[in-house]
Amino acid sequence: MAKHILNSSQFDSDKVERLFQMSDEINQKIDHKREKELLRTLPGNILFSFFCEESTRTRFSFETAGMLLGMHVIGTENAKKFSSMVKGESLRHSIRTMCELRANAIVLRHSTEGSAKEAAEIADPYGVSILNAGDGKGEHPSQALLDIYTIRNSFDKLENLAVACGGDLANGRTVRSLVRMLSSYDDISFRFFSPRELQMKQDVLDHLEKHGQRWRVCKTMEEALKGADVIYWTRSQLERFTSWQKIGRYFRALFAGNGKYIIGKHEMETWVKPDAILMHPLPIKDEIEAGVDNDSRSKYFEQVKNGLLVRMALLKYCLQ
Numbered sequence: 001m002a003k004h005i006l007n008s009s010q011f012d013s014d015k016v017e018r019l020f021q022m023s024d025e026i027n028q029k030i031d032h033k034r035e036k037e038l039l040r041t042l043p044g045n046i047l048f049s050f051f052c053e054e055s056t057r058t059r060f061s062f063e064t065a066g067m068l069l070g071m072h073v074i075g076t077e078n079a080k081k082f083s084s085m086v087k088g089e090s091l092r093h094s095i096r097t098m099c100e101l102r103a104n105a106i107v108l109r110h111s112t113e114g115s116a117k118e119a120a121e122i123a124d125p126y127g128v129s130i131l132n133a134g135d136g137k138g139e140h141p142s143q144a145l146l147d148i149y150t151i152r153n154s155f156d157k158l159e160n161l162a163v164a165c166g167g168d169l170a171n172g173r174t175v176r177s178l179v180r181m182l183s184s185y186d187d188i189s190f191r192f193f194s195p196r197e198l199q200m201k202q203d204v205l206d207h208l209e210k211h212g213q214r215w216r217v218c219k220t221m222e223e224a225l226k227g228a229d230v231i232y233w234t235r236s237q238l239e240r241f242t243s244w245q246k247i248g249r250y251f252r253a254l255f256a257g258n259g260k261y262i263i264g265k266h267e268m269e270t271w272v273k274p275d276a277i278l279m280h281p282l283p284i285k286d287e288i289e290a291g292v293d294n295d296s297r298s299k300y301f302e303q304v305k306n307g308l309l310v311r312m313a314l315l316k317y318c319l320q
């Protein structure tokens with residue numbers, strides 16, 4: 001059976017730590033200018049990256065990860081426009097085609113929740129791995145792993161942390177995957193801060209209850225940020241909104257509330273602890289001001305770098 005990366009629940013903390021150790025080893029090789037050795041990891045293996053939704057970091061980092069491991073990489077962005085999907089071909093037939101073309105792994109981003117699972121059912125008999133690079137409002141497991149790797153490297157631990165999540169918690173698949181995956185560590189408390197219509201959904205809250213983790217909804221940014229170790233801020237996922245009315249309500253909440261959800265220098269100086277970290281999956285739109293980018297607590301570009309390492313480890317885990 002092929003190994004797939006489909007959701008955050010498939011990783012327990014031991015498995016996550018093994019992946020992180022692989023990521024550390026890869027990092028050491030890169031730091032010591034021994035990248036050439038990495039090329040011998042998966043030589044000649046074929047990686048298709050099939051992105052039916054826009055991407056910058058996830059696509060580039062998976063493709064770079066494949067290349068640095070010696071794989072042949074073939075990719076398409078906007079597959080709904082640049083592949084036969086535009087002619088009405090189904091995802092199942094697209095996946096089957098890549099499998100027939102001797103893919104070893106397929107990185108898939110799609111707008112429908114559950115699409116990665118569906119792809120894995122097709123690819124499994126071929127022994128081809130599917131890596132979920134985001135399925136609609138569902139999950140984004142490789143992002144959650146790189147986020148947790150960043151937290152571990154910042155604090156040297158993954159327990160007893162207060163985590164504040166803000167922004168679009170209803171539609172953001174990265175924050176959904178992160179909260180689910182973090183819930184398997186000891187004593188993590190969550191604070192959620194978002195407009196009412198974008199609150200964290202019940203399935204994730206039920207997951208937290210099941211794992212005995214504490215969570216609360218905050219009424220103000222101050223309440224969310226003060227005392228938090230990890231601040232994970234997210235963009236409003238406008239592409240997932242179903243009606244203009246809802247968009248209108250969101251913008252009223254965001255802007256009429258005097259930038260109620262925007263983190264700027266003032267918020268960093270007044271409420272964020274000196275040893276806290278500020279994370280974001282990127283892209284940032286308005287929710288973090290540019291002036292915060294060079295604050296030593298801002299980790300979003302470190303997350304990007306870590307994404308490459310973790311995705312190399314994931315490809316190695318699936319294919320070796």
Ligand code: NCD
Pocket residue numbers: 057058134140143173174235281282283
């Ligand atoms: C995120 C995504 O596509 O879910 N981007 C990413 O992969 N880093 C977050 C977003 O688009 O807001």
